[in-house]
Amino acid sequence: LKNKINVGLIGHKFMGKAHSHAYRDINMFFKLPFQVVPHTLCGIGDDLEETAKQYGFLNTEENWEKVVSNPDIDVIDICTPDSFHRDIAIAAAKANKHIICEKPLTVNYQFAREMRDAAKAGGVNNLCNFTYRGVPALRLIKRLIDQGKIGKPYAVKMQYLQDFSISPQFPFVWRMDSALAGPGIFGDKGSHLIDMTRYLLGEFDSVCSMSQIFIDKRKDLATGEMRKISTPDCAMFLAKLKCGAMASFELSNMAAGRKNAFLIEINGEKGSILFDLERLNEIKYFTYDDPPEQRGFRVILATEPEHDFIVNWWPSGHVLGWEHTFIHQIYGFLRAISEQCENESNFEDGAQCQQVVDAIVLSNQRGQWVSVDEIR
Amino acid sequence: LKNKINVGLIGHKFMGKAHSHAYRDINMFFKLPFQVVPHTLCGIGDDLEETAKQYGFLNTEENWEKVVSNPDIDVIDICTPDSFHRDIAIAAAKANKHIICEKPLTVNYQFAREMRDAAKAGGVNNLCNFTYRGVPALRLIKRLIDQGKIGKPYAVKMQYLQDFSISPQFPFVWRMDSALAGPGIFGDKGSHLIDMTRYLLGEFDSVCSMSQIFIDKRKDLATGEMRKISTPDCAMFLAKLKCGAMASFELSNMAAGRKNAFLIEINGEKGSILFDLERLNEIKYFTYDDPPEQRGFRVILATEPEHDFIVNWWPSGHVLGWEHTFIHQIYGFLRAISEQCENESNFEDGAQCQQVVDAIVLSNQRGQWVSVDEIR
């Protein structure tokens, strides 16, 4: 085994920053048999050089194909807009690089299967970074469910609410153009909810969706022109899960006052669990195991040594931030490389998620229930 | 105008108790030009006499028709199971009695129209007691919406969650038999959510529903036999509102830890509002009117003199309970009688609500979107 892992990161904006930070900190907090090296930052723009220096990369490159083909590089990390994921990932797989790809894996199920199959053919480790799997509090929810603490799940409610584009003055961005963003909010926010549902409770059976565009034109700051919006501002959908639970979902970029509200409620036969990403160190948990007079939703601060990842960080009660989740996810990926085994949250998960996204988009078009199996 | 109003109350169980309490207290806290007299309590059971004494009624009667035809009685209050509402209300209207009817108004839209039309023909005041219209905090929400504080509504989320029947040992009750309970949870809990939506935001356009029975047999304590359950334990539905908002709803009798969680979230273009009946004196309100650095959901304790009904009760911060809502609703009804005008929350509201319930039931059967207009 090598004592260094060189990373080529493609995409130097928001997600590129979050991933870069993970590479910077991971060896300080987590034991790995190799040093993780931010080797090459790939992106387009005048700020690439300065960004690379700021993020601690040794090299820059504007052409992603050169990064993929660089023999010094061990891991390709894809943080581009969604529509570029497929080509890069398939090329990386062919070049036998391990691959990290930001969620959603891509823009449709067909592409997702191609990526999954390419990674499998290449024999490389692959991570579709559903980063909230790295939240210790959410992993505690997973643990409680797996231990049977809530019993058979009855009702699942998940929302991902932000308000960043609520002002009509908020400009046109690429995520509002379905040509670039594919299913838009269904892919962007929806994939988070779908993956978390799958992670906690298993597969989807069928879905029924509706959506709206509340502000249909916005100014493109690059051109000064008003551009038509082709992806929804907000969506809601119902789902039936294979475990027998009913589920309801909401996605919004225009929920006033909600800044990063990834909200979960799961009601089961033996208990209930709640979560809000704006208080990401906490869960609320109700169990009938408590004596009747003492029952209530307890607020568990998931920063104890008993909770996942916490011993690597700080003492009890010293809360973690949003960015730590990337370190946890990438740690799982790198550890799997070092142990030559599969990591969780891989392209198979990305593809399964994409199938559900496609079903929702189709339901949204049809105004009818759609079975996930219909998507092939 | 008379100086006494004699009330004949039909039904002496849970709702009968809540209404009786309202009659007992109303003259102490609210100015009316007449004394409200709990005149006759009508019900079936060995406990009727004792209950009447406990509740302060002067007389008892087992036959509701005699109550309706009693010339001394001014107001007929119907607190029976839903399937009896229609016959009693129509008879009362014909006898020119003012009528209070617990929600849901009845078991289907056709019956509801008959009741509405009978009340109109009888020229009597009529109240369909959607009691949560009497919560001061919810009236504050209404006021904020009417003042334009949240602007155009984008997304509405309403849930009514309890857990009373989550145990398989919980016995069979009449609400679980569709023959008696009609649309079951859709009428019982659903009508609360639908009416509150209508009260705050106006009419429904179309709906799409699903539901489940998680425990399909329960013991009938009267017979000791296991009986089949024919009304849902839990339901979810989407709706499109005529105001342009998307809406999502959930009803459950099996949501672990949720004791009386009538939850509301409304996101609009200028702000958002939240409510939870378990903390019924509070709302949460977010507005962009605040300076950017100071924005947040504020918890408003709606017990200030500026809030509806509060000056009739106690000083600021001395919180009200669930039962007060009945006093507020019945006060509105009686005041309207005294002023010879219409009260809000009347049979027209009850009928409109029932139309939506029927649409949801139909959607639930069909597994498809149903337009409310289709229900006639």
Place this chain on the structure above:
Amino acid sequence: LKNKINVGLIGHKFMGKAHSHAYRDINMFFKLPFQVVPHTLCGIGDDLEETAKQYGFLNTEENWEKVVSNPDIDVIDICTPDSFHRDIAIAAAKANKHIICEKPLTVNYQFAREMRDAAKAGGVNNLCNFTYRGVPALRLIKRLIDQGKIGKPYAVKMQYLQDFSISPQFPFVWRMDSALAGPGIFGDKGSHLIDMTRYLLGEFDSVCSMSQIFIDKRKDLATGEMRKISTPDCAMFLAKLKCGAMASFELSNMAAGRKNAFLIEINGEKGSILFDLERLNEIKYFTYDDPPEQRGFRVILATEPEHDFIVNWWPSGHVLGWEHTFIHQIYGFLRAISEQCENESNFEDGAQCQQVVDAIVLSNQRGQWVSVDEIR
């Protein structure tokens, strides 16, 4: 035993209203072997007649001595300003009437002992109405402590915060004149905290206090003149309890945004408990009995059948209001009369509380620790 209990209520303002409501409702919700009759309302003011009618009293009287000497009256209930409590109570005791007296029992420990001794000598039941002992959630706290759930208490924090007089425009009221109000906020709010501490944890050893008058003159609305304020707006004190716990207290009429915040935190060797009167149906409870990964403060909604008094009211989750506490306290008093035994929260409790109040007032003057035993 008589089948009617006639109550003579002296004082027809805020507390008079709360007590009147209790008499009105008590027979509906609680089983007693007698009917409670609001017999005579005693007060001074043009509104007495109308108030008596509104509250349901049969008679009115301006002279309290006539009420006390009226042979038809069984219970004397004292809701006057504090400085009148002693004379009325002693006269009532001599007339062998059962006595309810609002807290604080009186204005100093000496008077309190006289009242206690007179009641004892008269052989009458006596209640010093520390009304928060009637909050089901607070009784749950008592139960948990008595069951040893928090173990040895280490730290106690109690606050009673309101903001009613924070505006300089808020007028002079009798509570701001030490001649009428005695120890002012120490008696008014302080007695609530002291009694609750005694109720939950036992006796005080010593205290150390400070206080402030932030607004030293206010307009007397009766005369239009500015009057000097002689009782504190806000006070803080430390205490050592005989159980070994340290305690800290705060009283304020000028805590911005705090409407009726009677806040409690108790940390013990095995757990902690929190309470806020603005959410009076809830407590928060932390216990090390939970598995490490599941520990957290649980919010217990104390409206279950297992909680005190709840079965007399409504189903689970149908929250109670502030006024219910009076019914619970007066029920305990009346039941004790019917069972010819002592009730809790009696004049002995009132006197013990007064002794601590006096110690605090003395400490406040001296700027030093004062032992409660020093007060005789």
Place this chain on the structure above:
Amino acid sequence: LKNKINVGLIGHKFMGKAHSHAYRDINMFFKLPFQVVPHTLCGIGDDLEETAKQYGFLNTEENWEKVVSNPDIDVIDICTPDSFHRDIAIAAAKANKHIICEKPLTVNYQFAREMRDAAKAGGVNNLCNFTYRGVPALRLIKRLIDQGKIGKPYAVKMQYLQDFSISPQFPFVWRMDSALAGPGIFGDKGSHLIDMTRYLLGEFDSVCSMSQIFIDKRKDLATGEMRKISTPDCAMFLAKLKCGAMASFELSNMAAGRKNAFLIEINGEKGSILFDLERLNEIKYFTYDDPPEQRGFRVILATEPEHDFIVNWWPSGHVLGWEHTFIHQIYGFLRAISEQCENESNFEDGAQCQQVVDAIVLSNQRGQWVSVDEIR
């Protein structure tokens, strides 16, 4: 100006880790005219080499004097037990190194003045790292107070509650020995509260304290012997502030369920503010500027671009963790070096804080109020 700043860090345990992380990340998120280099890690123990590698230091050293005298090193960062702070800081100042010293500055006011004077004489930048000044939410509180939003402060309540040593099985640690830890919890937790009070509201006038040791012997894991505890487990004190406000404080290592609860409440004439470090991205704020019917405590998530430091991190709603505060504090220090000006939170602040600590310790011994001026 140099393009590199070499840091010599003395102490490689908890605080050493937190500071090391700050050096690692600071250049990625904050613009400085130089690269910050973790140059030498100084500590005692077999794990020094490995820790240095993990933290990214280039060198190790067991003798702090060699670090201080190393001409390559620009900044000395002191993370040792409190009793070593003075000697190291004075030596560093004499060697003309810029100095960071963890709080509390030292173990008594006399030593603190010597350190302050030495730093002044050496002409070096100096930071006493009261790290919570780096919490964006707390800086928002500071801003609101400075803008006059709460007006004249009336009442201040600060608590620092943890439960780490509540179990009698928790072993003896150096902080429990007054010979090493000086004033113990008064220095450790107390200094945090005192500095925050000074930061937000200014100077202390006088204090009155009490404290307790609840568990008086614990096992020394090194020797297996039971050792006597000489520092308090818990303390409470009152204070009068020069601004006129009353203040109350609590410090505890044995508050069940409180993991890292640095709690603040400030009530002023125009508003109130609350804070809890366990939810460190939030404050609660009440203002009378809101219309009466809309008033309430708003929960402000201090992760907007308008809040301090946030633009350097992530988009709105992507919450920060505890460790970020060190980066913010050290950034302020390093920027001041680069701009050749004074930084805030310096040794003068550390000394002022120490004076109050000494007054509290003296009050605690005497059982009396002590004026801060008495400490010289």
